Amino acid sequence: xxxxxxxxTFNDGLCVDTPIAGAELPVATVTCDRDEWAVPRxxxxxxxxxxxxxxxxxxxxxxxxxDRAALKAAVAGARQATGDxx
Numbered sequence: 001x002x003x004x005x006x007x008x009t010f011n012d013g014l015c016v017d018t019p020i021a022g023a024e025l026p027v028a029t030v031t032c033d034r035d036e037w038a039v040p041r042x043x044x045x046x047x048x049x050x051x052x053x054x055x056x057x058x059x060x061x062x063x064x065x066x067d068r069a070a071l072k073a074a075v076a077g078a079r080q081a082t083g084d085x086x
Contacts, residue, residue, distance in 0.1 A: 001059065001060065001061040001065070001066060002058075002059070002060050002061070003057075003058070003059050003074075003078075004056075004057075004058045005055055005056065005057050005058075005078075006055065006056045006058075007054055007055055007056070008054070008055075008056050009051060009054075009056075010049055010051050010056055012032060012034075015032035015049070016032060044062060044063055045060055045061065045062055045063060046060065046061065046063055046068065046071065047059065047060035047061075047071070048060075048068070048071035048072050048074075048075045049075075050075045050076070050078070052078075057075050057078050058075075059071050059074050059075050059078075
């Protein structure tokens, strides 16, 4: 699994055009389902992306290792590190 946080926005065009973290070279078409923002799928991996306060929180994993509900729950619970967590 891979978690990333970046500044920016996300939309349907970016969903299709943005490679999934950890994926090999494209061998299949990425499809995107609108839910919180998008769940791109392809190349044996899927990724859940949420936009919060101008930041993209992305969590990806192999299809056989993690399901969509687990990715969504993990991203939904993500928060900014505070105090000693930094």
